Amino acid sequence: MSLKTSPARVENRGSPCGLRRQRLFTPGPTPIPERVQTAMAGTPVYHRGPEFPALLRNAVEGLQEVFPTSYDVFLLSCSGTGVMEAAVANTLCAGDRALVVQAGQFGARWTDLCRAYGVEVVEREFPWGEAVDPQVVAEALRDDPGLRVVFATHSETSTGVLHDVASIGEILSDTEALFVVDGVSSVGAHPLPLEACNVDLAVTASQKGLMLPPGMGMAAVGPRVWKAHGRSRLPKFYWNLEDYRTSMSEGRAPATLPVTLLAGLRAVLQMLREEGIPRVWERHARHARAVRGSAAALGLTCFARRPSNALTAILLPGSVDGVALTEYMRRECGVVVGGGLGEYRGRMVRVSNLGYVDDTGILEAVTALEIGLRQTGWEFEAGAGVKAAQDALTAEG
């Protein structure tokens, strides 16, 4: 076991015992439960056939419980970025001004999307690892009451930060501005109650807390969005949520949906209801606490000032090569974690506990992190991370 092993040799060798098995602790895609795999393996449902409307209705009602919200939920064949684009295209005109509050790679995507459509962006950017200060939203709106939409991120996947959507929403409660939130990596791990947080439109995607493969975006859409939609002049066809509203109310979709993911979602929703959705959120909280406790016990720093329960971004000491570490964990332990993005490439591991992860899974991830770190020369008490995780997992809630 050495970090110096060449890639070619690695591919042939696998783990020391000769067996290769992969465990995903990446913040999307996440592990697919066996029941969900089975549900997806059947003959695809014909989207013009008699079984489709009930499948669609089941998905919508289940997602309303998961967000939670009573608003309409629409399903689109796309990634998270696609449904984010739909949020922009349905609420704005070229030349409109919008506020983006962000502190990471996915927050910055709102800015890129708005600019691609000719929307003028007022951006309030915070350093990676910090949470957006909700007061900047109040200030920005005071300076420019013409801001039509405020875009924010709930769980920022590049930094592991949970932004304070509730406080931002409170500030927006007596304004005309719409509040649009990226819940791609938060939904399923944290509640995102749209009405209580004054969120008008929230988006998420299939491959995170919803335990499905990537390929389906979801948008929860409140009543104020339709007024904005009415005046929006941005060109849209595939992203036109009005068409989804019309079609889905009739049990159809305006474009072919990924029907195998819908069949999988039916099984996912059943699993989430069996566990109890509040308990699913508690599980994510407990698992994230365990990972954070392990990192601290290993002498490492949690990057996020206000950590998300979806994933933990762990900053590595300068002496540790993060790319080699994650590759080692994957190759030798079968534990796949995310690396750092952007300027944090090689300086971070991102350990996700999203979705189909149980307590033993958390211990697998932590033990692999320890084994990997031992190769790097980083000094710590072997087993300390696993012990901290065990303590956190067995502590009385």
Place this chain on the structure above:
Amino acid sequence: MSLKTSPARVENRGSPCGLRRQRLFTPGPTPIPERVQTAMAGTPVYHRGPEFPALLRNAVEGLQEVFPTSYDVFLLSCSGTGVMEAAVANTLCAGDRALVVQAGQFGARWTDLCRAYGVEVVEREFPWGEAVDPQVVAEALRDDPGLRVVFATHSETSTGVLHDVASIGEILSDTEALFVVDGVSSVGAHPLPLEACNVDLAVTASQKGLMLPPGMGMAAVGPRVWKAHGRSRLPKFYWNLEDYRTSMSEGRAPATLPVTLLAGLRAVLQMLREEGIPRVWERHARHARAVRGSAAALGLTCFARRPSNALTAILLPGSVDGVALTEYMRRECGVVVGGGLGEYRGRMVRVSNLGYVDDTGILEAVTALEIGLRQTGWEFEAGAGVKAAQDALTAEG
């Protein structure tokens, strides 16, 4: 067995033998081969991990064989309509004029897409069931040499017509206009050689001839498209093919791709190569001939003047309720075929032989059609359809 059975009773009863099994003969989704199901059931590939670039490269090279083309092929997380929208957004400006030649529901989608983006459409529409006369393209371009793009459909899924893309391409060979073709239901069933047909951009999707679930769109893009892209001012982010070109050349994608479909596509491409891609096209031709022969033997009319080998649209006599017929075939025989779309709802069955369908499969479809027709009072010699199909399937090629 009666057409009068109520839906509620049907759901509980299934077929007379009490067993329910579904066989798809719908023009998308199509049956998923067992090998492909297995390939998709594994742990999802992490799109930022070391296995992803090879998976992506394999997909691109295989699709180049299937179209066939030497042009770049890009993969997008979307339905066929989504990748059609990408074709519009990357080649035009608002106010540009484009020609749409169409004769069916999916051909008309080009018009809707262009208009949604403020493109001025010159439309040449033919009655459903007819093929576009390529000469109208020459005339339209003579009348208006400023037409920047010609949009056409290869296999029109609503009518079962194969449009003469080669002849349209020949007319376009000495013009500046780009040629963009919807190959959603043709690719895999018919060759669509982009270079030989002067096609600059062709799109297809996963759930037709490619034997995958819905959720992935593909665009084959020739060199002249990039010049049009350079002057195109239509807003785009998710659909920006330039971003796909940059990312995919580095083994990445600008948005999360449906990695399970990519894993499935690897298995699909292996199957297509084992059979031999020209033989796959021949199989589709032979199967479509068999279905057409059966329809004639049953006294029914094939709707398409110039039939596609992807599906056969069969016009029903006025006395036959097509909705009840397809529902009966599904319920009692487990054979799912498409019904008529638009004004042909209830007046047509569309029997698809796309993808994972063998000779016995064709006989299943035809025998179910016969059983269904027997309930309707339509008079024909029982077994005549099956006999005609057997004759066609066993005839020396």
